[in-house]
Amino acid sequence: MREKYHPKAHLTKRRNVRLGLRARTRLISVLEKGSNSARALAQATGLSYNVVRHHLLLLELENIVVRKAGRPFSWELTGAGQQTLMKSGL
Numbered sequence: 834m835r836e837k838y839h840p841k842a843h844l845t846k847r848r849n850v851r852l853g854l855r856a857r858t859r860l861i862s863v864l865e866k867g868s869n870s871a872r873a874l875a876q877a878t879g880l881s882y883n884v885v886r887h888h889l890l891l892l893e894l895e896n897i898v899v900r901k902a903g904r905p906f907s908w909e910l911t912g913a914g915q916q917t918l919m920k921s922g923l
Contacts, residue, residue, distance in 0.1 A: 841897045841913070856880055856888050861910070864898065868909035 842857035843849050859878040863869060869877065875885045889908055892898040901907040 841892075841895075844891060844895055846894060847891060853888065853891075856884055857892060860885065860888055860892070861897070864908065864910050868901065868907045870905040870907055872905065874908065 836851070836855070838854045839858040839861045841861055842854045844853075844857075856878075859880065860874055863874055863877045871885050871889060872882060874880075874889070875882045878885065889898060889900075893900060896911055896913055898908050899911050901909060
């Protein structure tokens with residue numbers, strides 16, 4: 834049985850590997866509930882801080898998440914990142 838990934842976990846500018854898709858799906862799932870810092874996301878997902886930062890930057894390049902000003906930075910989904918599976922047609 835194939836794993837289900839969030840539709841926005843797939844990157845267009847980078848190669849998609851299973852571990853990355855899983856990590857981005859977990860991050861997006863937490864961000865759908867509200868904005869968070871990278872440290873809070875790391876704790877909520879069980880991923881390391883460096884993995885979270887890496888995938889947040891990849892998602893930012895794809896305009897799926899946006900970094901809000903202030904220290905620590907707060908990350909949130911953009912309108913593109915809030916589409917559901919049904920709306921995206923996947």
